[in-house]
Amino acid sequence: MSDNNTSILIVLGAPNSPCFSIYRQEGAYILLTGGYGPHFNTTDKPHAWYARQYLKGKGIPSHQILDSVESRNTVEDATLSKPLITTLQPALVTIITSDFHLHRAGLIFCDVYQHIVPLRFIAAPSYALRLEELQALMKHESNAIQNLLSNGIKV
Secondary structure (H helix, E strand, O other): OOOOOOEEEEEOOOOOHHHHHHHHHHOOEEEEEOOOEOOOEOOOOOHHHHHHHHHHHOOOOHHHEOOOEOOOOHHHHHHHHHHHHHHHOOOEEEEEEEHHHHHHHHHHHHHHHOOOOOEEEEEEOOOOOOHHHHHHHHHHHHHHHHHHHHHOOOO
């Protein structure tokens, strides 16, 4: 797979809508993240499994969806996906995440990946959230970014 035309989308549990248009334009491979966690998935299957079913249902062929990363948080999204990305050596990796999470995801992925591959970040809009929910998520992101800046990237 390592050629100048290969592109991989890493979807960080965000709405999948940007994934479709990029897939159609670039024919990118898709790497889904998300395992289990009390704040995002308490079911008997990893979050990435549900995302895979959704994308397949939308017509994305199974061979375009890479092995999933069963992560519990954004740091694990980056650290657990890095070995696969390093092995595959794509020309570009696009990280898709929610708009309120984009800044923190950028800080983490740029630190973990350390220039091994060009990164592009795309925000999925959070227009379906109520204002109170969005404000709470933005406050969480602000606190998490401050923690990263003060203490570094930690799993």
